[in-house]
Amino acid sequence: MSFSSLGLNAELLRAVADAGYSEPSPIQAKAIPACLEGRDVLAAAQTGTGKTAGFTLPILQRLSANHYDRNRPVRALILTPTRELAAQIGESVDKYGKYLNPRLKSDVVYGGVKINPQMMRLRGGVDILVACPGRLLDLVGQNAVKLDRVETLVLDEADRMLDMGFMRDVRKILNLLPKKRQNLLFSATFSKEIRELTSTLLSDPVSIDVAPRNTAAETVSQSVYKADKKVKPALLIHLIKQHNWRQVLVFTATKHMANRVTQHLQKADITAAAIHGNKSQGARTSALAGFKSGEIEVLVATDVAARGIDIAHLPNVINFELPNTPADYVHRIGRTGRAGASGQAVSLVAPDERDQLRQIERLISKSIKVAEAEGFDPNAGHAEMADSRAGTPPPRGNRNGGPRRDSRSADAGDKPARRRRPRSRSAGRSE
Numbered sequence: 001m002s003f004s005s006l007g008l009n010a011e012l013l014r015a016v017a018d019a020g021y022s023e024p025s026p027i028q029a030k031a032i033p034a035c036l037e038g039r040d041v042l043a044a045a046q047t048g049t050g051k052t053a054g055f056t057l058p059i060l061q062r063l064s065a066n067h068y069d070r071n072r073p074v075r076a077l078i079l080t081p082t083r084e085l086a087a088q089i090g091e092s093v094d095k096y097g098k099y100l101n102p103r104l105k106s107d108v109v110y111g112g113v114k115i116n117p118q119m120m121r122l123r124g125g126v127d128i129l130v131a132c133p134g135r136l137l138d139l140v141g142q143n144a145v146k147l148d149r150v151e152t153l154v155l156d157e158a159d160r161m162l163d164m165g166f167m168r169d170v171r172k173i174l175n176l177l178p179k180k181r182q183n184l185l186f187s188a189t190f191s192k193e194i195r196e197l198t199s200t201l202l203s204d205p206v207s208i209d210v211a212p213r214n215t216a217a218e219t220v221s222q223s224v225y226k227a228d229k230k231v232k233p234a235l236l237i238h239l240i241k242q243h244n245w246r247q248v249l250v251f252t253a254t255k256h257m258a259n260r261v262t263q264h265l266q267k268a269d270i271t272a273a274a275i276h277g278n279k280s281q282g283a284r285t286s287a288l289a290g291f292k293s294g295e296i297e298v299l300v301a302t303d304v305a306a307r308g309i310d311i312a313h314l315p316n317v318i319n320f321e322l323p324n325t326p327a328d329y330v331h332r333i334g335r336t337g338r339a340g341a342s343g344q345a346v347s348l349v350a351p352d353e354r355d356q357l358r359q360i361e362r363l364i365s366k367s368i369k370v371a372e373a374e375g376f377d378p379n380a381g382h383a384e385m386a387d388s389r390a391g392t393p394p395p396r397g398n399r400n401g402g403p404r405r406d407s408r409s410a411d412a413g414d415k416p417a418r419r420r421r422p423r424s425r426s427a428g429r430s431e
């Protein structure tokens, strides 16, 4: 199967070739022809399946084929739950549309930043608008944008929008759109509410199911380490160092815990940053950029903040704490093992999380193997917590009493070395 057999035009094929994609992913192979035909699409697909190109490419083709209005009314509206995701979709639209002539105009709008510059930008009109629902409604309220000429609507990560409380806003937006339009809905999981939404929104949709719902990606190897809460930070550090993991996404249940875990990692000379809703947009963007470039080895995130992270082939996901809902576990581990690459998901499970673990195992219909941390001394873990609580950084190197793993660190002098471990793998894992 090649991209050229999907009916895409030469300009788009050239951009796809520039992106280095040799063949369409399964979702692209199904979604692109259906979208080009103008059909509604219902896709069960997680981030990492290539779904963004799956809807962006046909939208670009359809819009560029039609005669367009000088005023550039919004003709494609892409709704998405987080600003990171919105920004990434915006980048994809630019990337895939760069050879179209004339070019289509696109913009990205989300909350948490000033509205005025967005209003100014929208004045000239845009063909494709990527938006988070709340800010879009604000802009509509200010008359900065009209939605009455939308031809294609995309609801990306519909389940997340529901979880994040955006469904009311989404419904309000739906009422502002022309009745006759194409609808594309993407969701990783299908709760009752999402099924209700799809049945009212979509008409005779083409259904695509590339990652069967609520099924953990098969390429992801999953394991559980039993650990008391107090030893978790030391165990996390031990596992990262022992396995020499370089690009690790760690999930915590709260923003506070994300900050604490980040501090523990930093004290152990592991470059780490926290990403969550209390961080400014600038801090989130720079943490993500550092993580993508390999400069930051560990990103510690809450579920909501992590949702928009687009990294190709993220090798390791660690659940420092299990999520509250089993579906979130599926979302989390879906961040690894992407596009056929293998990945691993590790969960640190305290005695009071056993119930959550059982629910997860029920959802994914298998039991997750329990692993032992080789060479880990839980008592040294307590020392770690005690040290950090007292504010006294323990000696650098291996805190568990063993020999230092990297002799280079001995030469580091007073300045903490940013990169203490030899880098054996390439850092270029991001797009």
Ligand code: AMP
Pocket (backbone or CB within 6 Å): 020, 021, 022, 023, 024, 025, 028, 046, 047, 048, 049, 050, 051, 052, 053, 310, 311, 312, 339, 431
């Ligand atoms: P998405 O699921 O849209 O977030 O895309 C996941 C990642 O896969 C992105 O980094 C894309 O650049 C990449 N990607 C999309 N389509 C392909 C393809 N056909 N071949 C290889 N990588 C792809």
